[in-house]
Amino acid sequence: MSVAAGSPPRRIVVVGASLCGLSAAQALREEGFSGEIVLVGDEPERPYDRPPLSKQVLRGRCGPDTTLPCRPDLDLRFRLGTAAAGLDPRARRVVLADGGTIAYDRVLIATGTRARPWPGDPGSGPLHTLRTRRDAERLGARLADRPRRVVVVGGGFIGCEAAASIRAMGLDVTQVVRETVPLVQALGDAVGAMVAEVARGAGVDLLTDRGIDGIEAAGGETAVVRLDEGRRIETGCVLVALGAVRNVEWLAGAGLAVSDAGVRVDAECRALTPDGRVVPDVFAAGDVAQWPSAVYGGARLAVEHWGNAVAQGRVAARNMAAAGGPLARHDHLPDFWSHLYGLTVKLVGVPDGADRFAVVQGTLRERRFVGIYGAGERTVAAVSVDSARWLPAYRAAIAEGAPFPPFTGALDQPGFAPHPLATA
């Protein structure tokens, strides 16, 4: 068991002032840490919530102020609008882009991810991404002009949620997806096919198995999207939703194990060197962190999930506040939700590498069901659509790696038939 070393910290610096950083700061106070907490963030806003941006904010159901609630007595110091440009673990300080430095006793890396841009996108004109409040405001202002057709590029969650929200505003939407169905990497082909059917039913022009050859600016807010099969779509707004890139560049030269998959940490959220040693007093959590999952036999996981950012931030905080004594472990079972076309999709576990899928309650046709994912003989994840109350029952089975399929030939499950799953 790992124990905390050294004397109690006096100043803890959190780099990245968003969900994970704020969750850690609150937890530090709950742990009784009474020293200084400094949150450094490159965005100008106080920590805010991102999930509503592609859902109720986009379709104008609520305003863009999704500032996260924060206990008034936390006594946090914010350095907002300031990017960290470097980390010097030996000198124990964070170097800021404006030339300043902040010394720390312990530091939390919580710099999350950013939207992957279209190559050459200047961040203005007809091309949009959706990650920040500012993105949501710019896109919202454009949609308020009711452009003739909106093209959404990408079949991940943000692309699908945004397509649903924009369509709900009564705008024409074309969604271009490279895979055979949307969400195939996240949820597999069976659930992805259901989402495709729902999207088409809602009037989205969903083009699957289709690549984009180029996007040409056509003056002002118009662009032409050229598909690989020759078709050209003239549009007044393109939302590029091609996933996320981890914000790790500022850590170059710090001696940490860092890659496209994030900052490598141990189960106690401590940053590691490339050869696997603990970097003293440096922790990482949230979207930017990659951790060894006890649930999945030590496999390294990196997820972009709200629940993980909160939970891992809390574990990191506990261990940063500790002076001696055993350290807490991040034994989190990943979970996720999404709202799509009025349906609630929820996932527990990680279906990566799953090769079979079975509906265990309800049916895909009714769009109300629970399905489980199997990898070999093991149940690794479960998904619910409009059946959230049943999902917690599967958590334990996943956590212990229960056999897949869980029961065959049961009399009350006549339709139960696991079938092969494709995720590409």
Added chain:
Amino acid sequence: MKVVVDLNRCQAYAQCVYAAPDHFALEGAEVLVYDPAPGDAARAEIERAVQACPVRAITAFPDAAPGAA
């Protein structure tokens, strides 16, 4: 006020909708939408919703005083 709901935890029991109907709504079977920044006048109602939620999914606090930037 600032409000956030842990939607992993929320199971659409709708108790918040009864407690504060102007600030929480269910769309479809399970989609909970809520106002993340209701006015301070809504405080009593929002606090009732926080208490009513059977799975403790709602967090709400009054607006932060503009602190050090």
